[in-house]
Amino acid sequence: MPELPTLSTDEVRRYARHLSVPGVGEEGQRRLKGSSVLMIGTGGLGSPAALYLAAAGIGRIGLIDPDTVDRSNLQRQILHGESWVGKSKLESAAARLREVNPHVELELHSVRFTPENAMDLVSRYDVVLDGCDNFPTRFLSNDACFLLKKPCVYGSIFRFDGQVTVFAPHLGGPCYRCMLPSLPAPGSAPSCEEAGVLGVLPGVIGSLQAMETIKLLLGIGEPPLGKLLCYDALSTSFRSLRLRRDPACRLCGDAPTIHSVSNHETMANPSCEVPGNEIPAIDVAELSARINAGEDLFIIDVRQPEEEVEGTIPGAILIPLATLPERLSELPVDRELLIHCRSGGRSGRAVQFLHESGFPQAVNVAGGINAWNALKA
Template identity: 80%
Template sequence: MPELTPEERQRYARHLSIPNVGEAGQLKLKASSVLMIGTGGLGSPAALYLAAAGVGRVGLIDPDTVDRSNLQRQILHGESWVGKPKLESAADRLREINPHVELDLHPVRFTPDNALDLVSRYDLVLDGCDNFPTRFLSNDACFLLKKPCVYGSIFRFEGQVTVFAPHLGGPCYRCMLPTMPPPGSAPSCEEAGVLGVLPGVIGSLQAMEVIKLLLGIGEPPLGKLTCYDALNTSFRSLRLRRDPACRLCGDAPFISSVKNDETTASDSCSIPGMPTITVEELMARLAAGETPYILDVRQPEEEAEGTIPGAVLIPLATLPERLGELPADREILVHCRSGARSARAVTFLHEAGFPQAVNVEGGINAWKSF
């Protein structure tokens, strides 16, 4: 096993003085590897602390670029990196934190086609993603390869942390959430909002569990979901039990591949069978001189993010009482910020007698990208 250099001894001095860590523990960290899915709200604080702690090799998966709206919480990135790849921004910052850490940059989406190959290269996975298909995928890949998956999620003022590792005696993600929630039923952080400090708390807790697992100290929260309520400054623990009927880790499992209904599902907000239109198609129709009825179901304060020409603003919450303002004999193209609220609005309009309602895929975010 390699020794610590004099510079590393100085850098990790506070670790070396802890009985449960010491030089042996620091060498364990140096020889360890972690795969991080996402360098966003959760991945930012986690990556910073894992690099500072001296984890020897960190893999980062993120195909996205830095958006100014990220900067409120994604503390790896800064103003000078807006519009540039997140991985380059993350690598620049992490190398400044600790030049001894080896960084593997994976500018790809985490998919069933590459999941097993990527996960197999690391000791464990820290899941900082923000959608259900990827959470199912990271869980399934880790289960099949017997790697711990350190899970975190955030929503407005609340967050959750646990470790899914059936090979260590705990349940898996599917024991907690057996099937995919219906599209549009759970708003994303983009739609619902999140207090910028919250992912710092949850991401740091994830980093703590990673370090405990790598060092083999303490008790990992196997079968325990830690829930943080920022508004009430409270933590509580919920018991998660292995589900004997779990399709992946249960007594008679039948999921044996990372390609399944949940992991291959679209993370878009459109409901299967719902009529949709892309922003490219909408732009082409407007350029051709068409004047479709476009309904914006965002809040008034969101108009500053951009608007689609000619759109009528009726916030989703007020839609039931304003149905009389809508044309009953025309196509209604519904958009929001990214597609979740508009999908719910289209479902409601179909049930309310407006069968020509159509969801604009990707909402204003997709519109602004063209």
């Protein structure tokens, strides 16, 4: 076992309240300083978790996030502020975390977490904290952690409800695939963008993820292996569900068939469509050129009415995604239908649905209104 790092005079003062806690003390604080955590995402869950892990004195924190700060993030992603809108989330997070604790080493990975880089990234850290917002990335973090025998601290949120657990088969628990064996059908689970989330909720769940991470690194308490902690904000209640290892699990079961992070689930896109099911798309530059040329286009906006404040594409007809099935009679079968939403996810599902419903010329507007606004800025 490598020798634990020492604490400076400033660190002893900084962590004074930790040093007096049984189970932590000086040795525990030195253990935290010698530990490392990889955080997937610096959004709603990653924000509170990163703040508390940095404040706790985790020696090295890796942050993965290729995105920029959007104003709609600020309602819940407390790492970021108004002055960082439009700028890198990683740089925003790093600036804030350095203010919280300059003793923490930050490693910034401005990449998407993919099957190509997952094993390399996960191998560099002791624990992975999964703060992502889509199923393929959850499968990927789970699979990489299983193959490398690293604990994966899982959290998820939906409106007023949240969940937390630790997936670590090498410590005696099940894996994520034991709970969810395969991808849900495209569109069956709405994103936070579509369903909404109370801004305080990820603060609760992300903080619990930070707590479980610290417990794992210190080797204290009982991590929720085989236990899914469920929080209901409306009833102010917690309950635990038992998660059992599935002997038939394709990853951690008795006869596994998954031996790589490149597989059906991890290679799907965030809307849960797998490779081979790509939908036709048009970029906003081409769309703008066609509008300027005076083409008679049939553009459909599948966002919610309240989202129109973020901008509109000229001539677009508002048909929220949930109402699309009942409004098919309003759409021409023999014309190209250009579908957009906020960023391309909902419109992609709308295009897939339209193809299945007899509208073969439906096309996705890649990037949605976000890309359109960026083009026009």
